[in-house]
Amino acid sequence: MKIAMDKLMAGSIAAVIAAMTITAVVSLDRPAQAATSQALVTLPAPTGTADFKPPGIKRAQVVFAGGCFWGVQGVFQHINGVDNAVSGYIGGSAGDASYTRVGSGRTGHAEAVQVTYDPSKVSYGQLMQVFFSVAHDPTQLNRQGPDRGTQYRSAVFADDAGQRDATQAYIAQLQRAKAFAGPVVTTVEGGKRFYPAEGYHQNYLTLHPESLYIRINDLPKVEALKRQYPALYREKPRLVSTLSAR
Numbered sequence: 001m002k003i004a005m006d007k008l009m010a011g012s013i014a015a016v017i018a019a020m021t022i023t024a025v026v027s028l029d030r031p032a033q034a035a036t037s038q039a040l041v042t043l044p045a046p047t048g049t050a051d052f053k054p055p056g057i058k059r060a061q062v063v064f065a066g067g068c069f070w071g072v073q074g075v076f077q078h079i080n081g082v083d084n085a086v087s088g089y090i091g092g093s094a095g096d097a098s099y100t101r102v103g104s105g106r107t108g109h110a111e112a113v114q115v116t117y118d119p120s121k122v123s124y125g126q127l128m129q130v131f132f133s134v135a136h137d138p139t140q141l142n143r144q145g146p147d148r149g150t151q152y153r154s155a156v157f158a159d160d161a162g163q164r165d166a167t168q169a170y171i172a173q174l175q176r177a178k179a180f181a182g183p184v185v186t187t188v189e190g191g192k193r194f195y196p197a198e199g200y201h202q203n204y205l206t207l208h209p210e211s212l213y214i215r216i217n218d219l220p221k222v223e224a225l226k227r228q229y230p231a232l233y234r235e236k237p238r239l240v241s242t243l244s245a246r
Helices: 005-022 029-039 069-077 124-135 161-176 212-228
Strands: 060-066 082-090 110-117 154-157 187-189 194-196
Touching: 060 069, 060 124, 069 082, 069 110, 069 124, 069 212, 110 154, 110 194, 124 161, 124 212, 154 161, 161 187
Parallel strands: 154 187
Antiparallel strands: 060 110, 060 154, 082 110, 082 194
């Protein structure tokens, strides 16, 4: 299994910086615990156009991009009503849809997660709340935590007009409420094909909890989901079959 060393090194650097901030001598668990408390951002529920609830729909899809797809996938796999969450690439061409090429930051692709969900069990508004508060930091432009580049940008890719309108309305709602210290930089896009990532990237958070990168950057997100949205949280993640990925 080939895993990019830049992410592992970035995780190590993030751990060192966090440890130095807290105290001179700490265990590796301390930075992860600190990250958990930082991830708890309370956001208002979507209202008006942002509160999108299509009637009679049992299956819907949307693609969320918010940094490394390992953590974003892991979060959505733990949400009741999410039937599938697949890591992949979106925004560029089919020929560039590979981990090595996307990692260059020059393909137009973003690392992203295609979420298939049942709107009768979890609303689009609830998914947006999780995405903007737990899954990533929507105020970071072309980066997320230790990762840098346009491939780690914040974006919502929704081909459904209702989802697009709802996302734009919710971003405006968050801006008016001054929910974050900085502006939300998340873009809202559509008409882009999603390409599933290589099989070894699927279910990465669940399969590699011992990874330093996962421990520091991603496990705190799942813990934040559990603490902040207990009614949405599912203890056993809904894993994707790697047979459906490349």
